[in-house]
Every structure is written in C-alpha cells, then in structure tokens.
Amino acid sequence: MADAPDASGTADPASPADETGPAVSPAASKAPGARTGARAAVPHAARHGGRPHAGRPTMKDVAARAGVGLKTVSRVVNGEAGVSSDTERRVQEAITSLGFRRNDSARVLRKGTTASIGLVVEDLADPFYSPLSRAVEEVARAHGALLINGSSAEDPERERELALALCARRVDGLVIVPAGDDHRYLAPEITAGVATVFLDRPPGRIEADMVLSDSFEGARSGVAHLIAHGHRRIGFIGDRPGIHTAKERLRGYRAAMAEAGLPVSEPWVALGPTGSDRVRADAARMLDGSAGTAPVTAVFSGNNRVTVTLVRVLAEPERRGRPVALVGFDDFELADLLSPPVTVIAQDPADLGRSAAELLFRRLDGADDPPRALSRPTKLIARGSGEIPPLD
C-alpha cells in the first residue's frame, strides 16, 4: 500500500518525500513552511529543527524535479557515461536548484568502502605528532580519502575505543600509534579487511605492518656521542616504561654505556610520564647527586617533551655555573637557536607518517605479502649542547 501513493508522490515536482514516512513528521510539523521558496527567505528559522540533515533533498527528489529516473541522476552525479547532454543539463539544474548533495553514508553502505582512513596518535597537539598527522593526511588526500583522527592520550583503553569506533565507521584502513601493548582486539577487524599499520611503536600480541624509527641505534649513538666527548656519568630520562620506544632507547643507552665499559648507577635512569614535574624532580636528583651517587655530567633525553623540560631546567640561573651536556631524542623547532643549541637525534615525523600511509594504501591496493616492519634511520645533529665537556 505504501508503494502506490509513494510513486505518484515522486512524480510531483515538489515531492514532499517527508510526508510518506511517519519518521519525519516531527520535522515536517516543526518546519511546515520549508517549501522551496520559504526556505531561502528564512535562513535560520528551521535550521536546527529535527535531525541535522532532515529534509535534505535526495536523488529521488532531484529525479522528480528533473523529470527523469533515479538512476539517471545517479549517473550524472557520478559522471558516468550514458546520459545525453540535454538530460544531464536538466539534472544539473535540478541539483543546484534543490541544493542537493549526495549522501555518502548511503553510498558507503552500498559500496562497502568509505574512502576514509583512521589515525590514532597519542596527542594531536604534540609537535612530534602533528607533522606526522599532516603527512598521513596528504597521502590520504592523494588517494582521495579523508582522514578521521583522534588522540589516545597515551591511554590504552582510549586507544581501543577510538580504534574500534573507527572500525565501526568502516574506515578502509587504520594507522595507529599504539598506547597499549595488546592489540588482539583488532584481530577480527584485520581479518575482516581493515588494513592496519602501526606507527612509531610495534603492535602487541598481533602480527601487522609497522613503521618504526630505529630507537635503539639512535639512543646508542647519542650516548656514544656524549661518551666520545669525555662523559662517564650520564643520566637517562625517558618516557613511561610501558612504552616501546622508551624501552628501546633505554636499551640503546645501556648498550652504549656497556660498550664503553662504563657502569650505570640506577639513580641515573628515570622513566615516567613526560609531565614537567616528574622530569624536573628526576633531573634534580641526578644532577645534584644523591645517596652516595656522584652527579651526572650529561643527560640523554628520551623524547621531545622531556628535552624541552630539561632545556628549561638547565637554563635556570642556579644551574648556569656547572654546564651539563644534553642530547635529546627528537628534533624540535628552534633547537638551533637556544643557548647552547641542542644536539639531537633527529627523526623525521613527516617521513614516518608518509611511509606508514603509503604502506597502508599499498595494502588497500591489494598488496598481499606478509606484514613487514619498516625501520627508519635517525640522524645525530650536533649543535653544541651535546659537545659540552664534563667539568671533572
């Protein structure tokens, strides 16, 4: 019974598709004047009446307006062949006059592909992750895909929520900077076809593509650099111990010390959250010496955030008298203009993002080879702070 009136309804040029379905009656009753003419006259009146997109024209409306079939509109909208130029013109007119825009949700449902990828990072605002996000976005754009992204705030549960929400949206692929160390929750998704690339840190308890910087070698070479400049008591301040890169960098630190035959006093090593309070406390402890341990003459910093705090600590007036050498993992803007300029182990965040995204799209294009782990090299950039000799 629904069909007959429905069909005649769409033949009507100004077809109120609304009125057939009971679902939209609230919207219809709230904005009854929303006829073609009235709509233009009162821009803000009915704007937020019902559901956000209630009352949007559909292809059916366009078809009725142009006096053609539904599929013909679809063809025009998608630039498919097989529509005479005259018909096309009529359809285009109807489209612009109704303000029609294709509903991609419906398209996605039908086609099974969303042309969007998800990105989960720790913090979108972190100067390490923002160029990385941008690079992923550029690659996505080049492939005609949109980017949906979120910050995990280094919380495994939030990472999981985000990743699964993205999967529920049926993103075509996922780039994840993992916060947690167990990603079995993604197994069904990967099996179902969500291409997944882990970035900066490896996946936990699951096999998948990954793109990592060589944290171990980077840290090793940075600490070796300090040793080469005469330091024998070197501190390490890094990110939380659960984080893979923190562990790897610590391992690099220990390796460099071991290679040089230098002992490591445990008070010289501090892992933890990168908030400035914690870093300041740990720095103070190792710089001033404590519990019978001699103070360090150099510090290796595990990342970006830590380095910036350390730069502040070392710049404090009371520390000026006894210069301490510093090498930091991650480059950062203006590092070269500080005094002393900061020696760093540089990664290229944009390159990491680009590599991960390209790997992802290779998968989406059908690459079937087993998961691979890409390692990107780091580069020591000597600027001054890492070349300060020890005082004693």
Added chain:
Amino acid sequence: MADAPDASGTADPASPADETGPAVSPAASKAPGARTGARAAVPHAARHGGRPHAGRPTMKDVAARAGVGLKTVSRVVNGEAGVSSDTERRVQEAITSLGFRRNDSARVLRKGTTASIGLVVEDLADPFYSPLSRAVEEVARAHGALLINGSSAEDPERERELALALCARRVDGLVIVPAGDDHRYLAPEITAGVATVFLDRPPGRIEADMVLSDSFEGARSGVAHLIAHGHRRIGFIGDRPGIHTAKERLRGYRAAMAEAGLPVSEPWVALGPTGSDRVRADAARMLDGSAGTAPVTAVFSGNNRVTVTLVRVLAEPERRGRPVALVGFDDFELADLLSPPVTVIAQDPADLGRSAAELLFRRLDGADDPPRALSRPTKLIARGSGEIPPLD
C-alpha cells in the same frame, strides 16, 4: 523462507557470506584463490581481496547464530531494555564468536546523524593549529563525536572541496578556519542543518557563527608597546593580504602608529606568504633601509611562522651589532628561552578551539538564536625582545 538456508549457512563458523551475493563476483574473480578455508588458515592471504569489509558478519548473521530475531540483536547491541538476560547472553556469545561489530554507516543512514564533526584548518602541523585541533577533538569526544579533519593549505578551492566532502559525509557540524572569502557555497548545507562555526577568521558573504581573536586590538597594543619603548620607525611583516587576520593586524599596526602621530613609510609594511624566503627578503629590506627610507628599529610580526623566521634573521651574526626590537603575534614554545626572549601577543589556540566546538554543540543541541561573533582577547607577554630600546 529465506531464513532457513541462511540460518544454516551462518551457523557455519566460517560462513562465506560472499558467495551468496552476486555483488562480490568481481572481487572473487580478482582474487580467485580467496576460498573460505584459505582465509582462516592463511590470515594474510585473502585479506585485501575484495571490498575492505566484505564478508563481515551482520546482525542477521548474529541473529541466525543466536537463534533470535534481527531486532533482538539490535536491542542487545544498543543496550535497549526488553531483552531477557538469557537471550542477551546468547546474543552476546554469538557476537563475540562471530567478531561482529555494528556497521555505523548503516546506522547513520537510518538515524540521520553521524556523531561526527568536521574541522578544516590551514595546516594541521602548524603549532598554532595543532592545539586548536586537539581542543576541538576533546570537546567532540566529550559529546561522543568523532573528528574528521583536513588541511586547506590556505587554498580556498581546497577548503571548499574539503568542507563539501565533509558535508557529503553528513557530519553533524563543521568548524572551519576559512582560507577563502566567499562561503556562499555553504549556504545550502547550513540551511539543510549542518551547524557551522567559523574560527580565527570570519565567513565571507554568509552569516554564521564565528570565534575570533581580537587581532586588531592585539596588534595595536603590541605596536603601542614598541612605541612606548621609544621606537618611531617600526616595520610590519604579516601574512598574505587576502587573509582577514593579516588585514586586521595591519590595521592595528596603522592605528597604533597613527595614535602616536608617527608616519608609516610604505617599505616598512610587507604582507605575503609566510615562507621563510619571502620573510627574509622583506626583513632585510626594512632592516637595512632602502630607497631613501631609514631602517626600522623594531619589527612587529603578524604571526607565529613569521616570528620564527625573524628570530633567525635577527640572530644572524652580522645583525648582532645592531639589536632590533621584536614583538610577535602568537606565542610559541620556547619563546622565553631564546636570547633575547621574545615578547609576544599571545592568543590561546586551545581556548579558541574549545570555544568554537562548544558553540557548535550548543547549536547541535538546538540553540536557535541568531549567529553570534565571539571575540577572544589577546595578552601581551613582555619577555625582552620587545623592550629593546632603539639605537638612535
């Protein structure tokens, strides 16, 4: 009738939902080895064969597996009341054993709301926009919405493409840092119910909500600060003249100069892209004096990117002899650690993002009042570079 064979099919753990629909035949022919058994045995073999999510279990599959009706599954998935705990348990079992995840595309189509908002900025990697994005994301998250974002690269056409693509995805709302100056293209979308807030710059030729920093007053006070420290020849280097904030800040500069009765030589004013080459050239021109114009003794910088380049220019050895005062619009990390520390007109990007997002969600919650323009104050932070006295 369709149910009986279907049910038996889905009872099979590795149900080949593919093979029932003709829609997937092209995919099947593309990856002919993608047989059912192979999938389980070789996890990565058939993974990217067809459409990304082909063969995912649906509610129908879950229902068949649990021996219940479709709607009951829907009820369980959405935590609706009216399901006995025994039935719920059976459904939950079926869900986990099949690895079912609700398809939000279908949900969106049905419900008309996507629980996602779009954000268009100039450059996600810019240290001004990344905390802003993060703030928008936080607010979105608090409202249970995801964030889809993109960079316009300051290209109006690209901004338009992005914004319309987001509308086609039926985002519930849109936060835009506009690149262009004509947003009439958004009128049909706004009419259709896409809540839209413009951020950092006003919309062009359209009425809509906006959240702006007080660029005029900020620049005026910054230049007045330089004047108060004795400068009479002050340069202004800003962003491209098409950009609203650039114009406003220039206007503030001129106002401060006029208030002090100081003339402005046109070579002291330079607008253009923020790439370092252009800024360096303009800086050199006004610092060295040219064509009978005396060199400036202070520079006011129109933004973040320009300031950083100017800091580098002023730090060059050959410029050290003649210190030049500098005040920059936008604060930036480590500004206080440079020598001299940089005096800035600070905006709070996170606050801007938060305000815009909150305004957006107010609209989505039904607020119907006319579009409003929020102005956020700026704050002068004197650190040293802006207090350098003029040489002559």
Added chain:
DNA sequence: TGGGGACTGGACAACGTTGTCAGAAGTGGC
C-alpha cells in the same frame, strides 16, 4: 521499410541498520 546495433533511461533489489507494530509467552486475579 525493416533489422541490427548503439545509446539512453528506468524499475528494482540490495547494502545493514533501526522504528513501528503486532504477536507470543508468561503472570496473576477472579
């Protein structure tokens, strides 16, 4: 004038979910 091919247009089902509505099963009172 008729027949074949090329082109154009439209009816219909399907994608996976949720809202509506009605039916079935269970409970208690009389």
Added chain:
DNA sequence: GCCACTTCTGACAACGTTGTCCAGTCCCCA
C-alpha cells in the same frame, strides 16, 4: 478456565544510494 495485563520477541519497512538488467529510441545501412 478465562481475561487482562506485562514482558519479551520478531516481521517488516524505511533510510539514500548504486549495480543489474531490461525496454525503449534513434540511426544507419541494406
């Protein structure tokens, strides 16, 4: 034993699009 009621369940349509398939229409050539 029956009715009224509540609680639970499922059939069905609809959301707006695209793929399939068939039916016209037009033109050209024989």
